[in-house]
Amino acid sequence: MNAITPTLAQSRDTGTSRLLEVQDLTIRFGSADPVKRLSFHIDRGETLAVVGESGSGKSLSALALMRLLPRNARIPNGRITFEGTDLLGLSERDMRRVRGRDIAMIFQEPMTSLNPVTTIGNQIVEVLRLHEKLSRKQARARAIELLDLVKIPDPSKRVDDFPHQLSGGQRQRVMIAMAVACKPKLLIADEPTTALDATIQAQILELLDELRTKLSMGLLLITHDLGLVSRWSDRVVVMYHGDKLEELDTGELFEPGRHPYTSGLTQASIRLDEEVHYTARSLAEVKVVRNPDGTNIYDVKQPVARILAPPVSETEPLLAVRDLSVVYETRNRANKALDNVSLTLAKGETLGIVGESGSGKSTLSKAIMRLVKAQQGSIVFQGRDITALSPGQLQPVRRDLQMIFQDPFGSLNPRKSIRDILEAPLIVHGIRDADERRRRVNETFDHVRLPSFVADRYPHEFSGGQRQRIGIARALILRPSLVICDEPVSALDVSIQAQILNLLVELKSTLGLSYLFISHDLAVVQYISDRVIVMKDARIVEESDHKTIWRSPKTDYTRALIAAANDKGGARVAHPRAELERVTG
Amino acid sequence: MSTTEIGAHDTAFAGAVPAPSKPETPAKPEWHNLRAPDARTTLTAAVAVPAGRRELRVFLRNPNALFGLVFLGIMVVLAVIAPLVFPADPLGMVTKPFLWPGQDAAYPLGSDSMGRDVLAGIVHGSRISLFVGLAATLLGLSAGVLVGATAGYFGGWVDDVLMRVVEIFQTLPNFVLLVVLVAILQPSAITVTVAIAIVSWPMVARLTRAEFRAIREKDYVMAARSLGFGDARIIFKEVLPNALPPLIVTSSVMVASAILMESALSFMGLGDPNVVSWGSMIGNGRELIRTAWYLTLLPGLAIVFTVLALNLIGDGLNDALNPRFSEERA
């Protein structure tokens, strides 16, 4: 194989090692152009990150490189040159030879990206025998080698496993093995770690980087996560709604003088090591305004410094949970979703709950809301034991205890107008006067910064961030004292996250709320919580205030979580190459 | 950013006036890119659910569905005005037997072995077919939705018991059960209708149960529960409206298969003996198939076109209400 890493001089050379050149690529769907005049290049051995939020066109551009766009997409103009060959001019048959052999791609959802009825071994063998002349035996042996290369333990046994027998992280490794099987020159990774837990994400990214150097590939990394970009890529292309806004070396990402959208994104992304807290300042917000002629104005609303008093601790906690356990009975076994969990929440406090998938944090929120039955333990809210109350008795309590959900697209009834969605709780809780209801709805609209004239629209007419505001409005319309936020920003773009988090902080002080804030994202939890609880395997493993827990974590698990977040890209660790450039000039 | 920017690009709300802001609340939000989805995962950026009018437009733009609707409309009108246009008893002997279609202008579709007018028979036959089709479907839908919704929403042992009953009825072969029921209850329009309803309700129950189970897990239903909504309100206002689309599609198909079943029963002599039906016309013409096969062809065509019209409508409804597959037609 070739030399491990090309020298810097070689990578700057626009001739010999240019792998991929994209010029003025435009993709058209019907009358819309989701990608407009995109140009970039990748050299051998380097990692280019394409960064953008949803709707930016980054994934479509990647699919265009492989010519895997949906049938009703057109490429009216542009050139894609791969090692001198014009990809758009190839016949379909020739393009098939390129796919999998010269250019390979891995996708976002490992759980559904593998054929469920064939063994992983067969799926790797399939791509090997397609592009190389190997016998069955040889191909199988190669498959086992590849599984070893991607660090799947016990590869000669697991080669006959079916995808459902592997975890998400392992499936992604198998995808990578399939992709690098024929030693492609370019590997495209479309959000390869988004669907994985934090600890696994770092491992996968490390694996990709390692393979890149080992096999001397170019790596096109598509992501929305700036932290990831800063740690793992050489250069960055920033996209917004089909336009390329900027192209720069990664080292320059955090320097001043960047495109306002880029600097807005970098400022809106919270990073663990910066130790930003809501009591100190708000988050920067990105603002994009579209002009009538189709161009955009980009601006950043700078963070506002705050001096917020820490929550007043009264003698009686607002919420006290003791020894709460939830067990789900399935056909063959009992699944402990919550195991003797105890916590307290003071009035005016934000308690952050952090954990990976399966840690029990969602079950905890549902159990406290009495949406799920607890087999054991007690929930004392506002001094009253609500664990065993009947639905009738629970009704008045529900006014004070509300919830915000994760999925903005699933949390609103698609067949009800916004006004109906917001007035229904008022009707149920006895507010008969229509004018009074209207007044309350308008007031709540103001609180969440929505113009009230949208009230008669339906959910599908709003974007994700706007729907989340409506979800918040619904939670607030009864004027609760405690709001459980179950991953409220996890499904939102970074720029919208910042807006919603700022909103939540503001509402807390305006309306005197207390929050139980659940998330898998450590940085977000760090920003918004006063105290933090870490959950693992249905139990609480650590509990601390927001400063101590990050600086001096007590348990190994918490340390591992923090390390993974940093490795993934939480820390502003300069990319080694960028660092080298800076030094050599 | 001034508020004028909102009006400049805010075509979605053109003409609407934003509410005046109160002095103490912060500045109005700038509203940009109103229709731009900005959710992160593709899973959550699901297809937008229409609010009624879009579905209707898609449906009406479908030529097949339109043809089906028009044809069915004609059939319904014919069925209603049949006594006016053909006031005489269609079972009455009015002319020479075995007139071929086109032989006699007064009887354009000819006459059968007893000299009965074929055209009158076909027009009158539509009445029983449509009556049985619609009535049986309504009955079957009501029973099926009731059982399925209860099973799907409440789950637990209620679900187990009800599904077991559904399964028993689904295992009994449809047509055989139909024949048995009608034979035992003695054939009449009512018994045929009830029997067909008994045979069709299990499928509706299954479908409704599946929809209710799926929707029950959605976040907006959980939100409704956390807001203290009662079961009745949740079932009727949150779940049912969202469970309707597949039910609407199914109802069209149910009418079609009810008509097919009714005609098969009449063919076998198990239909209402006092009424002329397309199936019974074919049954009567069976012996004469070698010479007077138009007696088999014409009523059969009536059945085929009516059922085809209903199926076209059903497909059109499916395309309109289930956006995923209609994307393939783009």
Next chain:
Amino acid sequence: MSALLRIARTLRRTLLHAIPTVLGIIIINFFLLQLAPGDAADVMAGEAGSATEETMAALRARFGLDNPLLVQLFDYLNNLAHFSLGFSPRYGMPVMDLIGQRLPGTLTLMAMALAIAILIGLALGSIMSFFAGRLPDRLLSILALLFYSVPGFWTGLMLIVLFSVTLGWLPSGGAGTIGSSLTGWAAIVDKARYMVLPATSLALFYVAIYARLTRAAMLEVRSQDFVRTAYAKGLSPVSVTLRHILRNALIPITTMAGMHIGGMLGGAVVVETVYSWPGLGRLAFEAVMGRDYTVLLGILLLSSLLVIFANAIVDLLQTWLDPRIGEH
């Protein structure tokens, strides 16, 4: 987990699950029998021409027809346990034997119809999904819809008009040339000639159902992520369709296909009547005409058991196709 072990697990689960259903069907059957106007004594009296009150009472006592309901139910269950479905006075033989005589005819007819429906239906559906939205798909879809809208008995009759009356290629009824003593290959060909039209009439409706089902299932599978992965590996559309899409689409197809066995049995009733085919369906028609409810309900019970059996086979087939089923 080996396929055999998973299949064994599924078999056990299916059998256990089927028992209450079978019991339910038997009880329903029994009550339908009770509801039927007249009873065996009436039928026998009808056959004999007439009977006096005393004879009827004696007959009833002899056959236990005047016992309380529960006792009759117990007798019924007892009979079933001994594989007896009662006695048909009209045919003068046990119902079980009668059914046994006619069952093979229906089974062969259904097997042929099923084969036609699956082969043609799957092929058509695959083609339709391959050309989704384009002209071949639209045309075939309308054709499928047409087949779906035609009553089975009318197809049967029109096929007779076309192939038998007008063209004279194929016979119009019966199961074999009467009085012939053909053997071996000639006998099979002869039988086949008689089976073509009835099997096609029965199959046409199901060709449409399977074609539409296959199309929907394949379109559904095609939109899934792993198909995109397959294309990204450089596989040709044909390879992707056969090895990835079809293989996965078979799972929902078999699920739904199993539900139509009962329908096909019902269709056989009409088709056998039209073609005078000697099978269960025709027997049912004759029983209806002759008001022989014992036979009729015997057929209902047996065909239900057939459906359960077919569903069990489909369950096992599914377990074999989908490695995720039967895991622990």
